[in-house]
Amino acid sequence: MEEIKIQRAAKLKEKPDPKTLGFGKIFSDHMFLLDYHAGQGWHDPRIVPYGPFMLDPSAMVFHYAQEVFEGLKAYRAPDGSVQLFRPADNARRMADSCDRLCIPPVPEELFVEAVKALVKVDADWVPNEPGTSLYIRPFVIATDASLGVHASHSYLFCIITGPVGAYYAEGINPVKIYVENDDVRAVKGGTGYTKCGGNYAASIRAGERAEEQGYAQVLWLDGVHRKYIEEVGSMNVMFKVDGKIITPALTGSVLPGITRRSCLELLRDWGYAVEERLITAEELFDAAESGKLEEAWGTGTAAVISPIGEMGWKDKHVVVNGGEIGSLTQKLYDTLTGIQWGVEPDPYGWTVKL
Amino acid sequence: MEEIKIQRAAKLKEKPDPKTLGFGKIFSDHMFLLDYHAGQGWHDPRIVPYGPFMLDPSAMVFHYAQEVFEGLKAYRAPDGSVQLFRPADNARRMADSCDRLCIPPVPEELFVEAVKALVKVDADWVPNEPGTSLYIRPFVIATDASLGVHASHSYLFCIITGPVGAYYAEGINPVKIYVENDDVRAVKGGTGYTKCGGNYAASIRAGERAEEQGYAQVLWLDGVHRKYIEEVGSMNVMFKVDGKIITPALTGSVLPGITRRSCLELLRDWGYAVEERLITAEELFDAAESGKLEEAWGTGTAAVISPIGEMGWKDKHVVVNGGEIGSLTQKLYDTLTGIQWGVEPDPYGWTVKL
Missing domain, CATH: 3.30.470.10 (Aminotransferase class 4, branched-chain amino acid transferase, N-terminal domain)
Known part of the structure; x- marks a missing residue:
């Protein structure tokens, strides 16, 4: 070198x-x-x-x-x-x-x-x-x-x-998101799994529209079927449903996030059943309406963990965990930021001292 | 101003x-x-x-x-x-x-x-x-x-x-193209109908692979069904099948080309039946194999008209018009370039003198 x-x-x-x-x-x-x-x-x-x-x-x-x-x-x-x-x-x-x-x-x-x-x-x-x-x-x-x-x-x-x-100047507070039905961020065969500029350029309009309507982020659907959840804003997304963790599988149009990977490793270590698979917006809103959606959060380098408090989709509107950050979301945030800032021990060897 | x-x-x-x-x-x-x-x-x-x-x-x-x-x-x-x-x-x-x-x-x-x-x-x-x-x-x-x-x-x-x-230093010669089955250039809801950088970034890899395999351009399929023809390389594409002209409809993932529009106006003026619609690769290759695909060409500002002489798709390989430029392709090229270079009259008012 x-x-x-x-x-x-x-x-x-x-x-x-x-x-x-x-x-x-x-x-x-x-x-x-x-x-x-x-x-x-x-x-x-x-x-x-x-x-x-x-x-x-x-x-x-x-x-x-x-x-x-x-x-x-x-x-x-x-x-x-x-x-x-x-x-x-x-x-x-x-x-x-x-x-x-x-x-x-x-x-x-x-x-x-x-x-x-x-x-x-x-x-x-x-x-x-x-x-x-x-x-x-x-x-x-x-x-x-x-x-x-x-x-x-x-x-x-x-x-x-x-x-x-x-990232949260006033402390970590759950955000409102809505399911984007028109614009598509990425599609299988395209560049969705990469961090290339074009993905972000394509996502700006929906993000701006979401903000105008009082939402913090967009929940992206897949570009083929327009029904599977892919990401939230420019973060990966995870849900706790009936005690289990579900998150969109890395199908080619989803970014393989490093915070995502770290969360899944922690969750599996903590004994949670973790499913990386296709998740429809319908399944998600059904779970919310039947009371089985316990927590929802985004994961990414900037925010680390971003709790989701409300979700809109067409005429549906659901509140997650009473609009409060869930205990598992909080635990993930505390554990990851604890390791990152060197406040907690790092049993995984994730941190690299300069 | x-x-x-x-x-x-x-x-x-x-x-x-x-x-x-x-x-x-x-x-x-x-x-x-x-x-x-x-x-x-x-x-x-x-x-x-x-x-x-x-x-x-x-x-x-x-x-x-x-x-x-x-x-x-x-x-x-x-x-x-x-x-x-x-x-x-x-x-x-x-x-x-x-x-x-x-x-x-x-x-x-x-x-x-x-x-x-x-x-x-x-x-x-x-x-x-x-x-x-x-x-x-x-x-x-x-x-x-x-x-x-x-x-x-x-x-x-x-x-x-x-x-x-x-564009053709050695005269206008038909090119070999192949149907891209893996990479996708654009999808409905994305940015395919725009001239934004991201579309081109996403298309480079398939273009390079095509060249390595001896093809001049890629024939793009739609990102949803992976069966409808969209563009060829960075050009629009048209086919003469059984006397009729067919070209992919502007569904949101296809660029609304100005050469495309000009060709369609000329063709309709010349009395051709023109169909802007969905065209599957299967329909196209069936037409070629049954002898009904008479001509095929790309349209764009750089090349104006680019005749297609051979097409590959999976294990299929077809030759269009004996690998020669077709008479209608040639007429479109001559008419458009004649108007553009001021050699022919411009009854459409397309040209703007400085």
């Missing part, structure tokens, strides 16, 4: 108030860059001062969205040390995303080393207020200055980071 | 040999820019020297592919004048694409005026060798420096142009 060169910023930025951090608007002093050129492969890993890209207007990323990304966090443990959560899983998933998008995969070991090196350089940016963390955004863009519809021959892999606040 | 400011390049580039132009790799001296900021709307239309964009690494276009584009051409007529083909249709379609992607639509009148103004400034770049033209690429990208998954509050609308060669 090529050595990562480090060019430090001459002047460091002023750090924001850690009590009023939002999400994804403040960036640290440095970024990691790695180039790809056909014939040369990935080369020239380097950490440089955070700054703008200069790209030709014909760069493929602007036209054909040949781009993939990842999202993970660095956490400040009580002893002041900094740790990552399952970064090798992000490296693996980015390689899968690259494969679908015809992008040469970023070497997984280099991905993890780059994340570590960058977070070390900007370790002062990892905040220490409760619930805060350093969000890490690795991404690849196609840079060929060419309008032919083909895989690009050159790419840029970049990692940027920035401190983010507690 | 705000006046378009023009800042001319101090030094003009050397123009390439018009006999060896490819596609999409050479760009003219200038580009058009227009900014959008929430609260201000689209503003500051200007023509400036062609040059790179400076964008924050967190710009939304790099992460969530909130981006749309158009493609059209300027043609050099025999009298030396320059003309466009149905540019208002591109403006209309871009507004539709914007709507789906939650991008504030670029005013259609401004779109057309911007194209005209830019082509006038770079009129010397419109080549005059047979079959050559100036390719025009309008596109919008989301520029918010923010990682939240929401519609951006700022955008850049840009138009770049560049001379392109005859």
Whole structure:
């Protein structure tokens, strides 16, 4: 592996108030860059001062969205040390995303080393207020200055980071969601299982409509039958029904979330029956109406666990667990965030100290 | 409408040999820019020297592919004048694409005026060798420096142009295509009817696989039933079966092509029965095997008309019209290119003189 060169910023930025951090608007002093050129492969890993890209207007990323990304966090443990959560899983998933998008995969070991090196350089940016963390955004863009519809021959892999606040500034509160019947986020055979830009572009309109109607997120149905539940917003989704845990199977249009995987491992360890399978909206609303839907929550890196308190679908409207966070949802949140922030022991070896 | 400011390049580039132009790799001296900021709307239309964009690494276009584009051409007529083909249709379609992607639509009148103004400034770049033209690429990208998954509050609308060669350097020859059974380009409820980057990103892998197997293009099936024909490569597709013309209906996952529309208008004018409807791959291959499939061709701005000579699907393989271009395909090509290059009269009012 090529050595990562480090060019430090001459002047460091002023750090924001850690009590009023939002999400994804403040960036640290440095970024990691790695180039790809056909014939040369990935080369020239380097950490440089955070700054703008200069790209030709014909760069493929602007036209054909040949781009993939990842999202993970660095956490400040009580002893002041900094740790990552399952970064090798992000490296693996980015390689899968690259494969679908015809992008040469970023070497997984280099991905993890780059994340570590960058977070070390900007370790002062990892905040220490409760619930805060350093969000890490690795991404690849196609840079060929060419309008032919083909895989690009050159790419840029970049990692940027920035401190983010507690996802729920006012504590973890259940959200209202509704089942989207018109727009489709992804379909089998498409790119739904990857973190490629196009999936998110396709999802924006439904998300905006949901917000206008007073909902926090959309519950996505599959694109083929329009009846199976896939994700909630940009999170995976899980339900506790009659004591069992059910969650949509990874059928090709659902993102294989790392928080999802971690939850399922915890739940199985705790003795819950866990079913990864097709779930219709009808089954879900029937369960809710008959009182068998005990809890519902989304899982993702940003929010970790997002309890669902109300759900709308056509003319139906149901309240989950009286609109309160359920005890299992709370336990998942406490356990995962406890491990991530180094407050609880990590029997799974999920965390990686810097 | 705000006046378009023009800042001319101090030094003009050397123009390439018009006999060896490819596609999409050479760009003219200038580009058009227009900014959008929430609260201000689209503003500051200007023509400036062609040059790179400076964008924050967190710009939304790099992460969530909130981006749309158009493609059209300027043609050099025999009298030396320059003309466009149905540019208002591109403006209309871009507004539709914007709507789906939650991008504030670029005013259609401004779109057309911007194209005209830019082509006038770079009129010397419109080549005059047979079959050559100036390719025009309008596109919008989301520029918010923010990682939240929401519609951006700022955008850049840009138009770049560049001379392109005859699509078929060696004359118009039928191509081999095969039916893609695994990857899906688009699905109803998604973004298939728009020209957004994500559609193209999703299509690259199948296109590359087709080329590796000696095929020029992929014939896309619908994402729901996986049996209805949608497009060929990044073109619309038409078939002459038993004297009638059939083409996939615009069901939401098919691009409403401007060349497609023009062909259908010509064909109806010429007295052909034209059916826009669902067409299964099975129906198509049955027609081919029973000798009823007389001609097949793709339609798009780049190639205008692309005759299909052979088609593969699973273990089936059929030859269309003995592998030769059909007489109707040729007539469509001659008529459309005749109108576009100003060699034939334009009874439809499709061309717009500069």
